[in-house]
Amino acid sequence: MTELYQHRARKRFGQNFLHDAGVIHRILRAIHGREGERLLEIGPGQGALTEGLVASGAHLDVIELDQDLIPLLKLKFGLNPNFTLHQGDALKFDFSALAGSDKLRVVGNLPYNISTPLIFHLLAHADVIADMHFMLQKEVVERLAAEPGGGDWGRLSIMVQYHCRVEHLFNVGPGAFNPPPKVDSAIVRLVPHTKLPHPARDPKILERVVREAFNQRRKTLRNTLKNLMSTDMIEAAHVEPGLRPEQLDIAAFVRLANVLADLSPSN
Template structure:
């Protein structure tokens, strides 16, 4: 995409990864998937020119838009100036404290996420999962495939494990490139993430993240080799997990059990 592309009078910014949704059928389908209500507290990430925002606000939900591109702010302010249930924040979603938006209702997050920041942004949002009711995202289809993949699938990796530990991942439908202006070079997909009300207990969440990251950093190696720095002085025979397997071959629950075992083993030393 050229950084000089102009859509509806707005100069597109390549560094923001902007592709504006302009397919009314897809917009309506997304709105039906979200099913916004007057009682909802919605935070929309990257509203662009307000294609989805219009439906969310029109449903009566209290909507806060988080937009990084300052050039879009005045345009959106004018577009929604009569809507008292809309406000906008000029901020980087990667650095935003989403907990600050919570009032009487848990947050519902909606966003057409830029491909270049989608994975780190998902990890950032998962840190607020206790304050979130659900999330509906438009992402690169490849990212949704990775989030939803199970053990044994080539797409199964760190993003799969960390997301599925905290959320139920529900892929909804594919959005073709021609639904955007300018069209991206890849298919997109809509996914629903629902934070779990109950999760397997972790003794150390930070260490769990370290175990998963370390395992998949060398995904072609066996777990025994990829996790070698973390397995020193640990009785691996008592793990109950086959460490001759590769990282993509064990489940989320097994990663939890593995991390907890290593925490306990380190305490005993």
């Protein structure tokens, strides 16, 4: 069947197709799709994971940007009643409209060039998502799962962990892909919190504070936040102005954002 549609991986789409049967099985076991669930696969490619996801009995929606892969996916899976194909860009997709009454379980082997913006796009729909399982560059997963105090702790870590519980499941070597990438990959599980551990009064202000803080991560908060907050305001959040941003946990950033939100004109 695949001989009818030989597809060369495209650099502009960041395509690296998964082919290692052992890795595929391990990912499917981690996802553990069940009948009655609503799965969504982003970038199914040649269908390495799709086959197992369809076989789980769950309803599977897939979003594929590359028009040349659409015939292959239709040929392989189009006759399955629990399979729906969407040709389009996941960065512009309305996930809330797809969810309906069932929360989505999102799966994807995400190209490096869109992984961060796509994760932020999905976080905007976190209320309709049950969990997410992604194959990403290993260094991105390490940033997602990082803890305060280290070099990996930054904007991505904080904003994702604000919304989700993060689990670095396992690493995947380059040989599992065709063509093999030049970096190691990893599987991560993101589970949106049903109740935020540290709710910000205005999440957009939290995003702004975190972004400003890490724009110059080697500087102290007194300097990096000076366009947003005075030293007195930082101290009012029970945060030491002489600390660097990587030394703060999520709760501290939320306190800073809440002080700023309390003084904003809209509040």
